[in-house]
Amino acid sequence: MTGLVLKNVTKSFKEGDSTVDALKNVSLSVTPGEFIAIIGPSGSGKSTLLSIAGALLQPSKGEVLVNDTNIGQMKEKELSSFRLTDIGFILQTSNLIPYLNVLDQLLLVCKMKGKVTTKEVKFAKALLKDLGLGQKLSKFPNELSGGERQRVAIARAFVNNSNVILADEPTASLDSNRAFEVVKQIRYEVKERNKAAVMVTHDERMLEFCDKVYRMEDGVLTLQN
Template sequence: MLIGVDVDRFQCPSGSGKSTLLSIAGALLQPSSGEVLVNGTNIGEMKETDLSSFRLTDIGFILQTANLIPYLNVLDQLLLVRRMKGKVTSKDVEFAKTLLNDLGLSQKLTKFPNELSGGERQRVAIARAFVNNSNIILADEPTASLDSNRAFEVVKQIRKEVKDRNKAAVMVTHDERMLEFCDKVYRMADGVLTLQA
């Protein structure tokens, strides 16, 4: 399921709470009150070492910019994340290649970030978010740095990966055109989420 959180750029260009929402959902920040439940587990009660492991295995992040490591090729961008989880097996390498192939990057495995277009870099970031088979994908304005055509392509690919792999995703965006690809849409203003009818 892909959930869209629409942040009105004119009513609340900043300070609406989107970054805080994603940081709390991604176990990067502790909530000041209340509970954050993920698959029935209150992550607010987890120890820091457990939170690190949780972030690595249960959450995949897609940011506004791809944030690729300049000296790693496309395949190694994904394998580095796998390596953080433990030893990389041949099965891990095949899964990474499958992800990249599904995102149209099978011919780019040995390319470096400076040899890729903006859309290609963002697709690598999508694959990286899925490489640890995370249950939840958090996307923070993943189309912000892309032109319209590439933006639509990226959101369609996020949706396809979420559906094909039976995952959940939350995407925060200012671009209302991207919301048509979401199963549910919430609007955020001044830290308050409301379900759009």
């Protein structure tokens, strides 16, 4: 189990007649059970890195490995399936579906792979209980607080037992107390379920919960002391 590895990844975009490198020779290794943070100014390349790690963008150069599988060599159909089974995303807003209750938010993700099994229902319920939502299974998003909605989003990211968890500003829409609660919950699940996790954040108060902190500036990634 090697987790997530980026080897000398460069991502270039065309802008008119010139080429811009959003990522410059980035290398990163996140082992199972490790929770790392990436900080840096807007436009520094953080979101591009997350998109490449999540198989949403292909690198221009370099390799991206998830548990020794080179996702840079996959075709689009394979990538789509891989994202569903191996990558869990937690976004700035919970993006819950208004007409689905809490349990069904998770089961919808399972259903995208095929028929939902009894084992998957049991796992989804266990995840929600783990995150303090055991009494909220039949509640709809408008009946939940902001922190509860984000906890549902965390459970949804873990429900397919993905190998890699990617969190993009997961506390952006929360007040301080709920933000701390949400990041502590992400850390707990990462450790408990032995997942490789990367969180992009502007909120430096959350860094105490991370094992390592990297800084991204002008497409260059460096480990903070």
